[in-house]
Amino acid sequence: MDARAIIAKLRNRDIPTAEELQWFANGLASGAVSDAQAGAFAMAVLLNGIGAEGRVNLTRAMRDSGDVLRWDMPGPVVDKHSTGGVGDCVSLILAPALAACGAFVPMISGRGLGHTGGTLDKMEAIPGVVAQIEEDKLRPLVRKVGCAVVGATGRIAPADRRLYAIRDVTATVESIDLITASILSKKLSAGLEALVMDVKVGTGAFMKTADDARALARSIVDTANGAGCATAALITDMNEPLAPVLGNALEVAICMEVMAGNRAAAPRLHDLTVSLGGRLLALVGEEEGEAEEKMAEAISSGRAMAHFAAMVAELGGPPDMEKDWMTHLPKAPVIGDVPAPLDGYINEINGEALGLAVVDLGGGRRVETDRIDPAVGLTDVVGRGVKVAKGDPLCTIHARTEAGAEAAAKAVIAAIRIGDAPEPFPLVHERID
Structure with a gap:
């Protein structure tokens, strides 16, 4: 087996065999495949695809590059x-x-x-x-x-x-x-x-x-x-x-x-x-x-x-979590509402922007080494289609600092559009069986 030959196959739109993909996956795990070869492999798959059978074989190969758990349980896993x-x-x-x-x-x-x-x-x-x-x-x-x-x-x-x-x-x-x-x-x-x-x-x-x-x-x-x-x-x-x-x-x-x-x-x-x-x-x-x-x-x-x-x-947590969870969970010191800037219906919510607002509060990572503040975030976020009057709360911010809360409030207002009543979206759009 040779990484260059496998990459060349993909480059030429020829799908590697199951054995070749298993060898490549094992090489990724062991380091026998270099970073440059891994990058070339990924780019070739992105540009040319790997086909349905190749996708199954790649999935199995990556699964089998490490431990695969086996169970003997009195019910389905x-x-x-x-x-x-x-x-x-x-x-x-x-x-x-x-x-x-x-x-x-x-x-x-x-x-x-x-x-x-x-x-x-x-x-x-x-x-x-x-x-x-x-x-x-x-x-x-x-x-x-x-x-x-x-x-x-x-x-x-x-x-x-x-x-x-x-x-x-x-x-x-x-x-x-x-x-x-x-x-x-x-x-x-x-x-x-x-x-x-x-x-x-x-x-x-x-x-x-x-x-x-x-x-x-x-x-x-x-x-x-x-x-x-x-x-x-x-x-x-x-x-x-x-x-x-x-x-x-x-x-x-x-x-x-x-x-x-x-x-x-x-x-x-x-x-x-x-x-x-x-x-x-x-x-x-x-x-x-x-x-x-x-x-x-x-x-x-x-x-x-x-x-x-x-x-x-x-897992090492409180033994009475079932009865007294609010006592155990951390709380942010700065809590305040974000008022609606005008009357109308919640027409659109940019969920990605709200998520990034929480990241900026410290509730997520910008880089892998960042430490997360578990207490910060948003609560009582208003839903699509809800009618609000100017001054009604769009959500409540939980922040570590006043400056963080102010920045988050601006992000929330920018992420929520108020206007005409929107058409509702179904919770489940489609089933794939």
Whole structure:
């Protein structure tokens, strides 16, 4: 095998074999493939594509460059992945609700990326929680609690970790082939029986158009099924924050409210969690309508909350999180409302701009080494279609300093357009099966 020959194949629009792709992935993991060769590979895939079969083979190769978990559980092993958005804290409710329904969820999650919040950052906003654990701790945790929302170990898909860093600096991030292999190599390393994808579309998503979201969803569904994991996708709306809250500890708090039985605290968040969970349980043999009812009952009854609290305690967090979460979560010292500058309806919300406002408050990273302030963010963000009068609050800012709050207020006003009543967007735009 030779990296140059594999790159030349791609350059000439000839798809490498499964064996060649496995060799290349192993070389990425071991360092036998240079940075220059990895960059040339990524650019060739971006420009020429790799085809459906090549995408499956690349995904498997990157998965098999490291550890692949094997499970022996008395129920299905399942997971969900989102392409990212603002106010999207579905994972914190979905994983324990699925556990309450008899599934087992080893949810290997990531940190914030760009304007979108990271599930690991949200978990670590809870004092004491250590979400980066090794496999020898992951297995007993999933068996005992039913779910674990944790970070990947260094042995999970190391080829992807290397190629992802190369793509970031070689302008090859946008390749759907490489995005698909990157997402699925990590997810399939968890040894899943079924996976549901939440592909976001809209102003707060990475995919801004329906065509782009559909293409990515179809690529992921076809590739995952080709690699042996039953997978479906929902294309869901991100033209406004999914929950009326942005920021790590603040999103944990809204999830706790929902799991305490208060759907009204974040109805879109609740309803999408139920839809994703129902679709996932249907993939492992349940009737979808009944599965959605089970998910809703698991949340409203408090059973999902019990699984979440048990998981938090096992990860080093407070033992009484279920009863007293507001005491434990950090709070920002500067809190204030952003008044609407005029009368009208909330016509448009630039979710990406709101997400970046939270990053500027300290709630996200500009560079990998930045430390996150878990307390800052936005709450009570007004939704699309809501009628406001001049002076009504558009949201509440939680900041570390007065200067940070003032800058965030300007960003919020610039991100929210007030005008005529807009046409509503459906929460779920499309299903990809």
